[in-house]
Amino acid sequence: MLTLSTPSGFTALVYDDVRAIPASRYQRFSAKYLEYSMGTNIFAAESHLSRMALFLGQNNTEAVKLEFNQLVRSFSAVQEEASGPAIVLSSLVASIDGRPCSDLTDTGLMETARLLLEAGATQGQILDTLEEAKKHLSATS
Numbered sequence: 724m725l726t727l728s729t730p731s732g733f734t735a736l737v738y739d740d741v742r743a744i745p746a747s748r749y750q751r752f753s754a755k756y757l758e759y760s761m762g763t764n765i766f767a768a769e770s771h772l773s774r775m776a777l778f779l780g781q782n783n784t785e786a787v788k789l790e791f792n793q794l795v796r797s798f799s800a801v802q803e804e805a806s807g808p809a810i811v812l813s814s815l816v817a818s819i820d821g822r823p824c825s826d827l828t829d830t831g832l833m834e835t836a837r838l839l840l841e842a843g844a845t846q847g848q849i850l851d852t853l854e855e856a857k858k859h860l861s862a863t864s
Contacts, residue, residue: 724739725737727844735816735839736817737816738761739793751814759808759810774834805848806836812836812856813832817834
């Protein structure tokens with residue numbers, strides 16, 4: 724497992740081996756990573772709106788619906804005040820300071836992300852740990 728140590732002294736253990744991670748957690752990570760990679764943040768909103776306008780001009784209502792749903796997800800993530808990478812990483816967090824993080828619901832992942840952010844985890848730490856875990860999970864799958 725990877726270790727993420729926050730400036731305030733919290734330590735999170737993060738799954739990084741496909742042979743050790745529970746299958747349900749790996750599936751949740753995959754779903755959250757796909758959702759994040761589709762653009763679920765405020766910076767993706769402009770591109771979703773642009774694509775909606777393009778698809779409207781083409782009378783492609785299915786594509787407009789998809790872009791609208793992604794736009795709503797982008798705003799929802801911002802409203803919840805947790806970054807996409809923190810939520811994705813939360814799906815891989817086994818424990819924080821020895822306390823298990825086993826709630827893989829959206830609410831549970833938001834809570835884990837909130838704990839990491841409140842403990843002072845930097846965006847760089849979150850991105851680096853997520854990238855390292857993803858690299859290890861991909862290499863062993």
